[in-house]
Amino acid sequence: xxxxxxxxxxxxxxxxxxxxxxxxxxxxxxxxxxxxxxxxxxxxxxxxxxxxxxxxxxxxxxxxxxxxxxxxxxxxxxxxxxxxxxxxxxxxxxxxxxxxxxxxxxxxxxxxxxxxxxxxxxxxxxxxxxxxxxxxxxxxxxxxxxxxxxxxxxxxxxxxxxxxxxxxxxxxxxxxxxxxxxxxxxxxxxxxxxxxxxxxxxxxxxxxxxxxxxxxxxxxxxxxxxxx
Numbered sequence: 001x002x003x004x005x006x007x008x009x010x011x012x013x014x015x016x017x018x019x020x021x022x023x024x025x026x027x028x029x030x031x032x033x034x035x036x037x038x039x040x041x042x043x044x045x046x047x048x049x050x051x052x053x054x055x056x057x058x059x060x061x062x063x064x065x066x067x068x069x070x071x072x073x074x075x076x077x078x079x080x081x082x083x084x085x086x087x088x089x090x091x092x093x094x095x096x097x098x099x100x101x102x103x104x105x106x107x108x109x110x111x112x113x114x115x116x117x118x119x120x121x122x123x124x125x126x127x128x129x130x131x132x133x134x135x136x137x138x139x140x141x142x143x144x145x146x147x148x149x150x151x152x153x154x155x156x157x158x159x160x161x162x163x164x165x166x167x168x169x170x171x172x173x174x175x176x177x178x179x180x181x182x183x184x185x186x187x188x189x190x191x192x193x194x195x196x197x198x199x200x201x202x203x204x205x206x207x208x209x210x211x212x213x214x215x216x217x218x219x220x221x222x223x224x225x226x227x228x
Contacts, residue, residue: 092116155180
């Protein structure tokens with residue numbers, strides 16, 4: 001079952017879980033998160049949020065949260081602050097919720113399974129783990145680590161370090177005026193530039209293909225830091 005959250009009129013920062021979940025309300029005090037069962041309404045603090053084996057929607061706060069999504073196809077909204085997010089066998093996470101423009105230095109660990117992780121502002125570390133993962137960097141200096149499996153990695157703005165890991169990975173790169181480091185790892189990997197190569201990025205020799213959509217550039221790895 002899918003959990004639905006709604007805001008309480010008397011306290012717009014309180015979260016309600018219509019189902020079984022552990023939720024945390026965005027409050028200023030720090031107390032452990034509370035288990036809600038059989039539709040009961042419970043609320044905890046900003047420090048700890050834990051999901052269930054079902055499909056959950058978990059929301060953090062403006063503070064430093066630890067969010068554990070467990071099983072199910074979960075959506076995690078980490079919120080502002082320096083957060084740590086652990087996903088279960090499959091799910092998606094973004095830090096913070098889209099549209100708020102806040103952030104922090106977040107760490108998201110997808111674990112095994114097909115994960116979707118996205119950073120926003122802040123220096124984020126996204127770890128896909130085993131499985132086909134989709135990692136998207138944000139507006140600061142991020143680290144993206146795909147892990148084992150065929151991953152899709154998109155560095156954002158800032159000086160990013162992107163590692164594909166074992167498996168046939170695809171890197172989608174937009175030149176942003178910052179120097180990114182791209183390491184592909186074992187497997188047949190492809191680095192795709194949507195714009196012309198800006199001469200700043202460093203692509204390791206273990207990347208089999210470096211391509212540009214707007215120019216006849218087609219190079220092996222280790223050559224894309226500058227046009228020939």
